[in-house]
Amino acid sequence: MFAEDDVTLCEADGHFDKLREECGVMAIYNHPDAARLTYWGLYSLQHRGQESAGIASADGQEVNDIKGMGLVSEIFTDEVLAKLPGYLAIGHTRYSTTGDSALLNAQPIAVESTKGLIAIAHNGNLVNLGNSKERLERDGAVFQTTSDSEIIVQLIAHSKQTTLVDCIADSLSQVEGAFSIVMMTRNRIFAARDPHGLRPLSMGRIPGVNGAPDTFVFASETCAFDLLHAKYERDVKPGELVMVSEDGVTSRYFDTTTKQASCIFEHVYFARPDSKIFGRWVQQSRELMGRTLARESGVPADLVVPVPDSGVTAALGYAAESGIPFNLGLIRNHYVGRTFIQPEQRVRDFGVRMKLNPVRSLLEGKRVILIDDSIIRGTTSRKIVRMVRAAGAKEVHLRISCPPTISPCFYGVDTPSKKDLIAANHSVEEIRQFIEADSLAYLSLEGMLHSCTSGDATPNGYCTACYTGDYPTSWVDVSEILPAVAVR
Structure with a gap:
């Protein structure tokens, strides 16, 4: 069962215990207002990171970049965007994991080298950092940040290949882990994904007007294309490097043998439901x-209630299959910022109540099925169950639309260590008792995989390491990486 300090930790934790994706990337080629389009795209990707954001633009000669801490809308005003002229741009919105939460690690990161100026925006984590960084420093590399993203740029700068494309391919073949990246020089855009395809990256196109050339767009999620009226063309393939220049779009592969292992949690939680991720x-x-x-x-009940917002779509499916009515019995306050002044810790559950409020008229006297996407530490689930019960629910049954999370992620997700993952250390029945639900059940691994592949002509290969502990790469614990290089 739970030790006393487990309960104390959960009571003291005022945060939603959710996994957090730490960034989204965006790139525009051939548009007279490229920075503004990048800004709009980052707006659509804001859910992927709320800590910092940045945009770099180029006009063929000069490169300008502006970065800041906070939300995209807080950093980029009309006056700021006017300082980013050019017809190509890349952008980044970030949430740090174990890396420093500081402006120096905000992206894009620009490095001037013998290969010219290169700016990079990166989604993911590299796992073979130590040796690469030491070797680069022996070769004279001076690192500006503590982000692993800069290692890619430094590898490009120190590559012995002749052309820039060959240097980039050479550098990407040397790093292991998760990377969906966009890069920019003074006149070209590059986009690439790691050979496993762990993180998403898609390419779109805005048709040119009156015979003008088309605009090419890259984004972590296709929902960014909709705001720009860009048409989704395809995903950047795992192990593929795409270059866009005045000669058009060219592509080459730096790895074609690695088995695909895309992050299934993108479908469970991270991505917006209006996005097409990994072709689905x-x-x-x-x-x-x-x-x-x-x-x-299934369990007899009167009402299916999602934990907003991420549990809504799964709850709709649950209600449709079970025939039990769906309703929004929990209302989310969307205007609670990233930080807010909390009362003394003795005021229990204040953080959750700031963000969620039960609808007593719907819940009172009802047998309620709560649908959520995951349980990480158990902290928030316990508070929500108590909240629903306090609103008069007769029974509270919690259903989770993925399997128990038993292992941390090393590929660009803010995951607690194994000792802090409730399902890694306790049985389902022990978790049920702790969160005080009448029943608790998770979706099976087979059920999740079927849900993410059913009907696909070519089923995707998924990484399920957080549910199985079976990692697609050899990995290094982040405690072994820090402080040498901070993981983004």
Whole structure:
């Protein structure tokens, strides 16, 4: 069972215990207002990181970049965007994991080298950092940041290949881990994904007007294309390097043998439901997760209630499959910022109540099925169950639309260590008792995989390491990496 300090930790934790994706990337080629389009795209990707954001632009000669701490809308005004002229741009919105939460690690990162100026924006984590950094420093590399993203640029700068494209391919073949990156020189855009395809990256196109050339767009999620009226063309393939220049779009592969292992948690939680991730609509996957969950662990009840916002789509699927009415019994306050002044810790559960409020008229006297996407530490789940019960619910049954999270992620996700993952250390029944639910059930691994591949002509290969402990790469614990290089 739970030790006393487990309960104390959970009571003291005022944060939602959710996994956090730490960034989204964006790139525009051939548009007279490239920085503004990048800004709009980052707006659509804000859910992928709320700590810092940056945009770098180029006009063929000069490169300008502006970065800041905070939300995209807080950093970029009309006056700021006017300082970013040019027809190509890249952008980044960030949430740090174990790396420093500081402006110096905000991206894009620009480095002037013998290969020219290169700016990079990176989504993911590299796991073979120590040896590469030591070797680069012996060769004279001076690091400006503590971000692992800069290692890629330094590898390019020190590559012995002749052309820039060959230097980039050479550098990417030397690093291991997760990277979906966009890069920019004074007149070219590059986009690449790691050979496993762990993180998403898509390419779109805005048709030129009156015979003008098309604009090419790259983004972590296709929802960014919709705001720009860009048409989704395809994903950047795992192990692929795409270059866009005045000669058009060219592509080459720096790895074609590695087995695909895309992060399945993008479909469970990270990505917006209106995005197509790894060639599949997120909305479709999440609805099937809810339907499968209802078939696997149905329970008599009066109402299906999602934990907003990430549990909504799965709850819709659960309600449709079970025939139990769906309703929004928890209302989320979307205007609670990233930080807020909390009362003394003795005022229990204040953080959750700032963000969620129960609808007593719907919940009172009802048998309620709560649908959420995950349980990480158990902290928030316990508080939400208590909240629903305090609003008059007769029974509270918690259903989770993925399997128990038992292992940390080393590929660009802010995951607690194994000792802090509740499912890694306790049985489902022990977790149920701790969160004080009448019943608790998770979606099976087979059910999740079926939900994310059903109907696909070519089923995706997924990384499920957080549920199985089976990692697609050899990995190094982040404690072994720091402080040499901070993981983004």
